Amino acid sequence: MEKMSETEINERLASMEGWGYEENAIHTSLEFDDFKDAFTVMTRIAFEAEKMNHHPDWSNVYNKLEITLSTHDAGGVTEKDFKLAKIIDDLVS
Numbered sequence: 001m002e003k004m005s006e007t008e009i010n011e012r013l014a015s016m017e018g019w020g021y022e023e024n025a026i027h028t029s030l031e032f033d034d035f036k037d038a039f040t041v042m043t044r045i046a047f048e049a050e051k052m053n054h055h056p057d058w059s060n061v062y063n064k065l066e067i068t069l070s071t072h073d074a075g076g077v078t079e080k081d082f083k084l085a086k087i088i089d090d091l092v093s
């Protein structure tokens with residue numbers, strides 16, 4: 001899958017609330033009521049990621065979840081990252 005240009009990435013991000021571009025990846029920060037809610041969403045994301053064979057880089061501290069998406073093989077952001085970002089947005093909205 002082909003790495004997208006920074007211009008293309010920023011165009012796509014313009015219509016996505018809560019996501020930003022930095023260091024060859026797109027990022028979002030999510031906050032939940034508690035750990036249980038955060039981990040429930042992580043589990044749902046994990047199953048979707050596994051289906052796509054495309055996995056987030058993430059960290060969780062109690063009710064907070066930081067997510068970074070990039071396509072490691074391409075060394076940057078590809079359409080797959082936007083596909084997973086959309087799935088994540090749909091899961092939390």
Ligand SMILES: C[C@H](O)[C@H](O)[C@H]1CNC2=NC(N)=NC(=O)C2=N1
Nearest residue numbers: 053054055056070071072073074
């Ligand atoms: C072997 C396996 O298909 C690859 O390592 C997949 C797995 N998940 C992946 N996830 C992400 N984010 N980027 C990849 O390049 C990637 N590659």
